[in-house]
Amino acid sequence: MSQRVTIREVAEQAEVSVGSVSRALNNYPHVSEALRSRVMEAAYELGYQPAFLADGLRRGQTKSIGFLVGTIANPVISTIFEAASEALAAKGYSITLVSSRNQADLDVASLRLLASRQVSGLIVSSAAESPEPSRRLLQELGIPTVMLDREGAAGAGLYSVQSDHGSSLREAVAHLAANGHRDIAFIGGPDDFFPTQQRYCAYAEALRARGLPLRREHARFASFTETDALAEALLLLRGEPRPSALIVAGNIILIGALMALQELGMVVGRDIALIACDDIHLTQLYRPPITAIRRDLDLLGVTAARLLLQGIENAEAPTEPVIKLPTSLVIRDSTRFVQRPEAV
Amino acid sequence: MSQRVTIREVAEQAEVSVGSVSRALNNYPHVSEALRSRVMEAAYELGYQPAFLADGLRRGQTKSIGFLVGTIANPVISTIFEAASEALAAKGYSITLVSSRNQADLDVASLRLLASRQVSGLIVSSAAESPEPSRRLLQELGIPTVMLDREGAAGAGLYSVQSDHGSSLREAVAHLAANGHRDIAFIGGPDDFFPTQQRYCAYAEALRARGLPLRREHARFASFTETDALAEALLLLRGEPRPSALIVAGNIILIGALMALQELGMVVGRDIALIACDDIHLTQLYRPPITAIRRDLDLLGVTAARLLLQGIENAEAPTEPVIKLPTSLVIRDSTRFVQRPEAV
DNA sequence: ACTGTGTCGGAAATCGTTTTCTGCTTTCGA
DNA sequence: TCGAAAGCAGAAAACGATTTCCGACACAGT
Numbered sequence: 028m029s030q031r032v033t034i035r036e037v038a039e040q041a042e043v044s045v046g047s048v049s050r051a052l053n054n055y056p057h058v059s060e061a062l063r064s065r066v067m068e069a070a071y072e073l074g075y076q077p078a079f080l081a082d083g084l085r086r087g088q089t090k091s092i093g094f095l096v097g098t099i100a101n102p103v104i105s106t107i108f109e110a111a112s113e114a115l116a117a118k119g120y121s122i123t124l125v126s127s128r129n130q131a132d133l134d135v136a137s138l139r140l141l142a143s144r145q146v147s148g149l150i151v152s153s154a155a156e157s158p159e160p161s162r163r164l165l166q167e168l169g170i171p172t173v174m175l176d177r178e179g180a181a182g183a184g185l186y187s188v189q190s191d192h193g194s195s196l197r198e199a200v201a202h203l204a205a206n207g208h209r210d211i212a213f214i215g216g217p218d219d220f221f222p223t224q225q226r227y228c229a230y231a232e233a234l235r236a237r238g239l240p241l242r243r244e245h246a247r248f249a250s251f252t253e254t255d256a257l258a259e260a261l262l263l264l265r266g267e268p269r270p271s272a273l274i275v276a277g278n279i280i281l282i283g284a285l286m287a288l289q290e291l292g293m294v295v296g297r298d299i300a301l302i303a304c305d306d307i308h309l310t311q312l313y314r315p316p317i318t319a320i321r322r323d324l325d326l327l328g329v330t331a332a333r334l335l336l337q338g339i340e341n342a343e344a345p346t347e348p349v350i351k352l353p354t355s356l357v358i359r360d361s362t363r364f365v366q367r368p369e370a371v
Numbered sequence: 372m373s374q375r376v377t378i379r380e381v382a383e384q385a386e387v388s389v390g391s392v393s394r395a396l397n398n399y400p401h402v403s404e405a406l407r408s409r410v411m412e413a414a415y416e417l418g419y420q421p422a423f424l425a426d427g428l429r430r431g432q433t434k435s436i437g438f439l440v441g442t443i444a445n446p447v448i449s450t451i452f453e454a455a456s457e458a459l460a461a462k463g464y465s466i467t468l469v470s471s472r473n474q475a476d477l478d479v480a481s482l483r484l485l486a487s488r489q490v491s492g493l494i495v496s497s498a499a500e501s502p503e504p505s506r507r508l509l510q511e512l513g514i515p516t517v518m519l520d521r522e523g524a525a526g527a528g529l530y531s532v533q534s535d536h537g538s539s540l541r542e543a544v545a546h547l548a549a550n551g552h553r554d555i556a557f558i559g560g561p562d563d564f565f566p567t568q569q570r571y572c573a574y575a576e577a578l579r580a581r582g583l584p585l586r587r588e589h590a591r592f593a594s595f596t597e598t599d600a601l602a603e604a605l606l607l608l609r610g611e612p613r614p615s616a617l618i619v620a621g622n623i624i625l626i627g628a629l630m631a632l633q634e635l636g637m638v639v640g641r642d643i644a645l646i647a648c649d650d651i652h653l654t655q656l657y658r659p660p661i662t663a664i665r666r667d668l669d670l671l672g673v674t675a676a677r678l679l680l681q682g683i684e685n686a687e688a689p690t691e692p693v694i695k696l697p698t699s700l701v702i703r704d705s706t707r708f709v710q711r712p713e714a715v
Numbered sequence: 716a717c718t719g720t721g722t723c724g725g726a727a728a729t730c731g732t733t734t735t736c737t738g739c740t741t742t743c744g745a
Numbered sequence: 746t747c748g749a750a751a752g753c754a755g756a757a758a759a760c761g762a763t764t765t766c767c768g769a770c771a772c773a774g775t
Contacts (some may be wrong), residue, residue, distance in 0.1 A: 047724075050763095078489065080489060080761075081428055083762090084732090087730070089424065100453050101449075102446065109442060112469070123468070126457075140465060161766085164716065309653055312626065312633070314657075377732085378733060390734080393733060403753085423732030428760050534765090718775085719773090719774090722770105723769085723770085723771105729762100729767095730761105730762095732760090741750105741752080741753100742750085743768085
């Protein structure tokens with residue numbers, strides 16, 4: 028069994044006092060260069076690693092932050108995680124990641140678990156369909172928290188980084204309309220999911236602004252599973268009238284929609300125009316390549332990390348509680364063909 | 372500021388001693404039902420959460436395990452993580468995830484970080500190209516560790532879960548050969564990466580067994596970036612003679628290869644047969660769907676978790692230090708066409 | 716020679732829990 | 746009625762660090 032080497036042994040080895048070792052290792056003033064180097068050498072020789080638990084207990088702080096996700100097996104979320112992780116690691120923080128597997132009830136339990144681990148900050152991107160209990164819990168926990176793509180922060184220590192889904196979605200509708208499409212359908216995530224709401228509202232507004240029909244059966248909402256997205260897409264595409272263009276909100280939905288199109292023998296870019304939200308590998312490699320709404324996921328992650336660190340270290344200095352990041356429309360072959368008006 | 376409620380306050384509230392509270396909360400014997408319920412109630416009323424740090428310090432154990440990856444933005448790894456995470460969470464463990472961003476030097480530093488956090492176990496899937504320093508460090512750390520898809524465990528407390536890449540790869544070569552392909556190329560990850568080695572050896576052996584040519588310039592190795600995979604694929608496909616079939620080892624390589632094919636105007640399933648390792652969404656949705664070697668990622672994650680828990684809780688009881696899981700070949704349209712022999 | 720300032724040792728308190736110890740009372744069964 | 750065992754209190758040690766307090770010493774400048 029590898030015995031843990033304590034600060035006392037380092038002090039012995041370096042022939043100095045325990046307090047001096049602590050001061051030397053923590054870059055405190057009033058410590059000579061000679062002593063510092065002697066301590067460093069002894070610590071290195073013994074392979075000393077300060078005990079995280081004792082340190083944290085004394086300082087009342089863990090230097091670790093909790094990351095709550097609906098699932099990490101989602102390229103968008105994992106990319107954001109990577110970026111945030113790098114920024115946080117640079118400041119000496121480590122991340123404990125917990126997945127609620129897209130179950131709202133697990134959501135609250137996960138938050139409690141993280142709180143009991145005494146994380147010094149929280150990044151939340153859970154897929155909770157009704158985020159209210161979580162928000163209340165967050166409030167009473169009093170841990171600095173950054174929400175990813177969720178409704179604006181209400182209380183103190185609650186920040187939010189979100190993407191401006193609306194503007195690019197309006198742009199997407201404009202692009203389709205310019206190519207002659209009048210029947211533009213929409214499939215989103217759960218209808219109480221914040222990004223879905225943002226996207227749907229922009230979609231509906233853009234249609235109305237152009238006098239295009241907003242059919243109830245052409246705007247559908249699926250859960251976070253591919254099979255459900257597939258089912259909704261099939262219902263949509265089998266109905267009458269069949270839309271000539273489709274906007275899918277999210278990469279899971281995209282997969283379901285593509286499966287549906289495949290099943291119906293429809294060819295993207297010929298039988299139907301397709302626009303996806305979130306520019307993943309699939310959209311670029313699909314034949315034909317799929318028009319997509321892109322956002323800078325690295326920037327999103329880094330921004331979340333920066334905001335959280337502000338909230339933790341500056342105690343109560345919320346420069347800006349909610350930050351909105353831009354999105355852009357990348358046009359590819361799935362929407363380049365022009366729809367001919369059949370009957371006017 | 373939310374004051375932390377300590378065990379002492381709970382004892383006061385319940386009018387019992389501190390020791391009794393501790394015993395009651397930890398389900399110890401020799402504690403009456405009446406006392407237990409009184410303690411429970413007091414703890415609930417006060418919203419008592421045991422301080423993780425103090426608890427861990429005393430017990431010398433954190434109930435948290437470290438997960439080291441090259442990057443979590445890889446669908447294969449994130450899927451494994453999800454499965455392992457669920458299994459570990461069920462046993463009360465939480466995971467701190469650290470990404471080494473595919474940099475071998477960061478690898479060792481990350482391991483040290485995790486060790487200083489006093490994790491009680493480790494799951495390692497780093498992409499270190501030369502795993503030796505890591506292995507040595509792991510050995511001296513003495514923390515129970517499960518390696519994912521890495522060379523067999525050497526020492527005590529070092530376990531390994533791997534996939535049987537070889538058998539399906541031989542099957543893949545057989546499938547291609549049966550369809551008349553004689554010039555079968557291969558692109559893998561780094562040549563000192565364990566799964567790549569396994570795959571390449573099986574590939575070379577299968578070619579030899581059939582008397583098929585093993586051309587040096589038709590077996591290439593790329594780093595873990597898509598751009599590098601793209602470059603290697605371009606070199607491969609522009610050379611003479613051009614292979615009639617291609618096996619790509621890994622999902623990053625697949626993306627690079629598809630980009631190359633797209634750039635050269637080659638159509639999968641017509642100009643070239645394609646087999647991918649790892650069955651991701653892209654392989655199923657691509658037109659035509661791509662033949663792939665599939666493995667049960669959930670099983671892999673759960674097995675890793677189970678093995679690790681054994682190593683942690685049973686102290687020194689390695690039922691089986693290395694477990695090999697099966698793979699299978701899923702045949703799709705990318706390899707269904709039959710190659711006509713041009714010249715015999 | 717006096718005084719300040721910087722450097723360090725030694726001891727002790729502290730963080731919040733678990734765990735052990737002694738000692739007391741109650742209960743139960745034969 | 747006696748003895749064993751269970752149930753609990755109260756105190757204290759331990760985990761491994763940080764932090765404070767106080768005293769000692771060296772060395773500089775006046």
